[in-house]
Amino acid sequence: MTARTLYRKLVDSHTVVELDPDNVLLFCDLHLMNEYTSPQAFAGLHDQGREVLMPGQNVAVVSHIIPTHPGAFRVIQDPASALQASNLKRNCDRHGIALFDTNDTLQGIEHIIAPEHGMIRPGMVVICGDSHTTTYGALGALGFGIGTSEVEHVLATQTLVYRLARDMRIRIDGRLPVGTTSKDLVLMVIGRIGAQGARGCVVEFCGSAIEALSVEARFTLCNMAVEAGARGALIAPDAAAIDYVLARAPDITGEQRTAALAHWATLFTDDGAPFDIEHRFDAADVVPYVTWGTSPDQAVPVTGRVPAANGEQRTSLLQAMRYTGLAEGTPLEGLPVQHVFIGSCTNARIEDLRAAAAVVKGRHVAPGLRAMVVPGSGAVKRQAESEGVAQVLIDAGFEWRQPGCSMCLAMNDDVLAPGQRCASTTNRNFEGRQGRGAITHLMSPAMAAAAAVTGHITDVRQLEPLA
Numbered sequence: 001m002t003a004r005t006l007y008r009k010l011v012d013s014h015t016v017v018e019l020d021p022d023n024v025l026l027f028c029d030l031h032l033m034n035e036y037t038s039p040q041a042f043a044g045l046h047d048q049g050r051e052v053l054m055p056g057q058n059v060a061v062v063s064h065i066i067p068t069h070p071g072a073f074r075v076i077q078d079p080a081s082a083l084q085a086s087n088l089k090r091n092c093d094r095h096g097i098a099l100f101d102t103n104d105t106l107q108g109i110e111h112i113i114a115p116e117h118g119m120i121r122p123g124m125v126v127i128c129g130d131s132h133t134t135t136y137g138a139l140g141a142l143g144f145g146i147g148t149s150e151v152e153h154v155l156a157t158q159t160l161v162y163r164l165a166r167d168m169r170i171r172i173d174g175r176l177p178v179g180t181t182s183k184d185l186v187l188m189v190i191g192r193i194g195a196q197g198a199r200g201c202v203v204e205f206c207g208s209a210i211e212a213l214s215v216e217a218r219f220t221l222c223n224m225a226v227e228a229g230a231r232g233a234l235i236a237p238d239a240a241a242i243d244y245v246l247a248r249a250p251d252i253t254g255e256q257r258t259a260a261l262a263h264w265a266t267l268f269t270d271d272g273a274p275f276d277i278e279h280r281f282d283a284a285d286v287v288p289y290v291t292w293g294t295s296p297d298q299a300v301p302v303t304g305r306v307p308a309a310n311g312e313q314r315t316s317l318l319q320a321m322r323y324t325g326l327a328e329g330t331p332l333e334g335l336p337v338q339h340v341f342i343g344s345c346t347n348a349r350i351e352d353l354r355a356a357a358a359v360v361k362g363r364h365v366a367p368g369l370r371a372m373v374v375p376g377s378g379a380v381k382r383q384a385e386s387e388g389v390a391q392v393l394i395d396a397g398f399e400w401r402q403p404g405c406s407m408c409l410a411m412n413d414d415v416l417a418p419g420q421r422c423a424s425t426t427n428r429n430f431e432g433r434q435g436r437g438a439i440t441h442l443m444s445p446a447m448a449a450a451a452a453v454t455g456h457i458t459d460v461r462q463l464e465p466l467a
């Protein structure tokens, strides 16, 4: 048999029919929906008088527009957002689709909820009308975002017309240095290969540095692969991934468990399987990274400076500098920030909150700075509260919020004022992403926590130890 990549194995096992050399009809094991990209799809389905073919393979979550203010009961004030949430509920009720609704205690960001409830398993194809569906590659599942018309097609048929991607492998060997995380690693990789560097590709991450990552750190990495243009990200499931899934999927027992384990053991790239593009990086090169500009690839070491606007990208670099109010050669370290945001499907899991708490413990948020933690889900929130992580953050002066996307893209009322500069654990630093005229600097949770206590961008490795 010919040697195949993990990506090819996943596509082959889900191909219903080959449509032409570039396209297949792909079966989708799980379809996640949010309030934002599903309404038109349901409307289209209803216009045609069609039903949802497999309601049990669909799950919906209210995540983007939800308010995150503390308090037991959440009311969506904005009429358009309230309508999106009520539409989602009506559509889910009508078709028998499970919904994590606004006041569900387990509500949260879709990409955090799905794995934490054992919905994502190695070998699955998971789709969602949301670009960060690549997150699930951390468990050896092929996840990717789809458009609204595709959502409609999936609802009706549980399949998708899928254009095959190219295979890219990114090997990272070595050890991540102390004070760095998979967020720094992925910012380094995107900075080096560029925001279009993995365009059209499904990226398989491998190497000793990847094997050493916790499953949560792998989510961060695969989540942000889309910021390099990737159409998917994969990590071959190992014992850590399988343990993570089994611990969250008590329904996998007996013969089913034996069969699942046997199948998962086949999910790796065969020796000699061809990749279209290969990159290699050394984990020892990773330092705390921050972005200075308006694209996730505009990332530099925290000890670095805003680069010179040379070459082909001169115009876009100058445009980014104008927006962020920074000039060529400006050092990143020491840049004052007015806001710190710890949240998003990239970095709002329990390990992220623990990392932030470890930095701020015994310190206080800098005067005049506003710092906010938005846990990724109700489950993460509760765990952080029971472990004391929440209290450490609250004692340090952080606002402790309800879960949701929040200031990752400011579709609710967590919006920055123009000109405000934010140290953010999110994944996109686009113009206006966190509020019109607001400036986003992407970084790890530990780095964001360090910025919160000093009031400026700070190398977390240099933070004075507390006596």
Ligand SMILES: CC(C)[C@H](C(=O)O)[C@@H](O)C(=O)O
Pocket (backbone or CB within 6 Å): 036, 037, 064, 129, 130, 131, 132, 145, 409
């Ligand atoms: C709103 C949604 C379509 C969007 C996405 O696809 O990623 C959002 O989640 C984002 O992060 O920008």
Ligand code: SF4
Pocket (backbone or CB within 6 Å): 063, 064, 109, 110, 111, 130, 132, 344, 345, 346, 404, 405, 408, 409, 427
């Ligand atoms: S947290 Fe941010 S990146 Fe993730 S789904 Fe929500 S808006 Fe998109």
